[in-house]
Amino acid sequence: MAILNTATLMGAATKVCCQCGINVAGRLRTKDSFGNYYCASCFLAKHDQELREFLAAQMPEPELWRKVPLEAYAVYT
Numbered sequence: 001m002a003i004l005n006t007a008t009l010m011g012a013a014t015k016v017c018c019q020c021g022i023n024v025a026g027r028l029r030t031k032d033s034f035g036n037y038y039c040a041s042c043f044l045a046k047h048d049q050e051l052r053e054f055l056a057a058q059m060p061e062p063e064l065w066r067k068v069p070l071e072a073y074a075v076y077t
Ligand SMILES: [Zn+2]
Pocket: 017, 018, 019, 020, 021, 022, 038, 039, 040, 041, 042, 043
């Protein structure tokens, strides 16, 4: 299976958001399991729901955590 993404096309040293294309080097960013980088705003837009569900599944009180603003517990690498 061939996986082409922005990172492989532009070289590993270049970190750009795979959604909007901005350079995320030195900025808040995250990387998914495919090696794609996301800037903070695109990450939130794409992963808001699944991240909430993921975190909620680990919390003793899921309904409580669903009400917490995502920015309060989002972690960027
Ligand atoms: Zn972006």
